[in-house]
Amino acid sequence: MVEVEKRRLRATGRSDLTKKVVWVARDEGDGAGYDVSSIDLATGEKLLIKVKTTRGSKTTPFFVTQNEEPVFRERPEKWRLYRVFEFTATTRIFVLDPPLDRAVNLPPPRSRRRFVDDE
Template structure:
């Protein structure tokens, strides 16, 4: 299997300490999608001190790339195990070259149909809410049943397995979406 190099942009802040690399023997373990009733009441507790947003953003960016790398390896292995090395060689880490694509990875099923995969990674539980952009939601509608969200959770635990579940199809059909930010432009006062 080809060696995959994790490509990171320079840190946003000089005091940031990157995550330790995962051992080579870490792999993904698929699980069932958790019940939707547990999502809404599992918001993170508020913090007393002001958060260091630059450090949080840097950590999340690196965590996301690590998750994408694991799913990339997982998808290639699935295709190789199915005897489709031709397709495994075509699996691509789109997010490294096109951050506006609306998905992170381009993979394939064993029949050669494309899979547009968005990876969402957390150190927390499977019920932890995650952010999805309007672009990702729109792409999920465009690609329909070819669009997948892989939700990795409990990342970084002392385990050789990183658990995940998959959601297929338009995001608004498989997720409870709640608006939490707006793009704002000043109104003309004329």
């Protein structure tokens, strides 16, 4: 996903920002509540990206961890979910922009953390 983000920035003419893309989950551990940090071109602020991958279809349910939930609830304007699906076949991706509850069924805070894409 780091390379996807770098390509996105280059495609908009902002190659200078590619050095700010960080694979947080690899470099700092998996407890941050997101996997990659990048730059939101609209605001210039840090963008927090969580990647959810499945071999299944676009609507395959996924889980959100206790580390991820507070981040997307408290900083929804900075948090994005990149949903990678059909991973081993014809890998595809879509992005869920905030608010997340507009795109998926969210349980009440701190209850079951299984989210299902509405589409």
